[in-house]
Amino acid sequence: MADMTHIERVMAGLTGEKGDRLPVYPIACGVNRKLIGNGITYREWAHDPKMYAQGFIEGQKKYNYDLCVGLMDLSVMAGDLGAHVRMDEQNTPFVDVPIINNPEDYEKLQVPDVKKGRSAVLIEGTKLYCDYLKDKVITAGFVEGPLLALTQTAGAERVFMDMFTNPSAVHKALETMTAFDVELTKGFGTTGCAGLCWDYLWGNYSCLGDAEYEEFEGCKKYAMGLNELTLKEGMAVAIHNCADLPHLDTQITKFKASIYSMAYYPLIPGSMSAAEVIAGGYTDKCLVGGNLDPQLFIRASVEKITQMTKDLCQEVKTALCKRGLDSPKYCIASGCEVPPDINTKIENIQAMVETGKKYGVMN
């Protein structure tokens, strides 16, 4: 089969058509600031839409991978809601002072203006890289789901306990978070991105059962409604969930995701390998991406990450073949973001991409 373009290859995976090889995409986002030069810090990258976009553009130029998904970090929404974000110069920032101190505080949350703060950087930056890359690769924006945004804003432990003792207060806050997500979705709808990737982290059997997840995120008034809005705004629904035991039936089947990005934790019973995900029929329904350990990009040698990528390609191709699928329905990817840590090895990203392209070829 003649070589496909990046877009043709991913479209083949999305539509179930034959493809030349498996798509490849390390979730390399903040780490690509290092490719811009001039020693740009994470703080600078995450506050300037031009620099934010330039990181993705430079990443595409250097690695030439098959997708572009614009993840910043998981403190964007909480920060714009007023929580204090500890902004490391060279690493992932995080909320260190939540703003919910009692059940009454949930009701005080107000949707911020998405044309300000890092929400604006995210939307404007997404538009910039989509303008540049949309003819080369399938592009997507990235946004936190309402329950994730709330746990980042309020502290996860508090939210989980309040689900038990003050569910109405939690629902009130989730309504605000969903309204915030509605504004962000509409904003992303103006950027030209082909998809919007939702982080629905808490659909995880280590944390919530089906009933709890349905009540606090999976239902129509939260995630289901946001997924519908995503489609209405002209974007495909993609989902990222790097939890150990994701709710695949809900998030792939019920949510009708086009792309699903997931991790694999071999030491945790029940965590599904790529072969198990394929055998379970999930790649019949969407293009699944995964599942290389992000730590490999910092701590492994080039030889080790090359071998791990090669093994994953073989595992995936064998499983797709057993399933009777000749479409590239599985993207060779990292299970979560390549750490934006200053010590992440650029050469390991390069090795992963090159190995995926070489050994992902489908016969």
Added chain:
Amino acid sequence: MSKEAILNKLSDAVVAGKPAMAKEGAEEALAQKVDPLEAINNGLVKGMSIVGDQYAARQVYLPQVLMSAKTMYTGLDILLPAIPKASMANMKKCATAVVEGDVHDIGKNIVKTMLTASGFVVIDWGKDVPITKIVGDAKSEKLDALALSTLMTPTMDGMKAAVDGLKESGYRKSVKVCIGGAPTSPEFAKEIGADHRDANAQDCATWLKGVL
């Protein structure tokens, strides 16, 4: 109320996640002269063990586990001060901490709960804990075990710094070091010189009970 009824009340309170009921049960235990250690072990801890088993079997989830833990600690706050110091002399002492630079502490709190439920005296240093404190206090508190956690990649190096610091202080051989958190692995534990890495709080407590 009979002793058996009080113990059941404490256990039931933890299973149901009802702190007020645990407070009432603990106060009744003291008023009825029930041995506080027995009230803890056969009441609160028994309830937490049931919840731990239910969690492992996915019959309950994190919200319930966290409420049960809060309930257990409500009862412990009343019962622990009533235990004669001599009764606690043989109990192993462990500290839990999320290393400096990280504030994600749910996993650490579950470990703390399971260690407490397994009979350890647990000192919780909380989150974003400076390495100097971990190293210094491990020795001054004469810890038997140390459970370190992080959910973030950059702060994993803090775990290594803690182990290195314990070596330098001369206390490393006296304390078992366990690590946990999504980015960690048994290989990483070996690399930094920790004794153990676990993905499951109950298994971690079981491992520590076995080696101490």
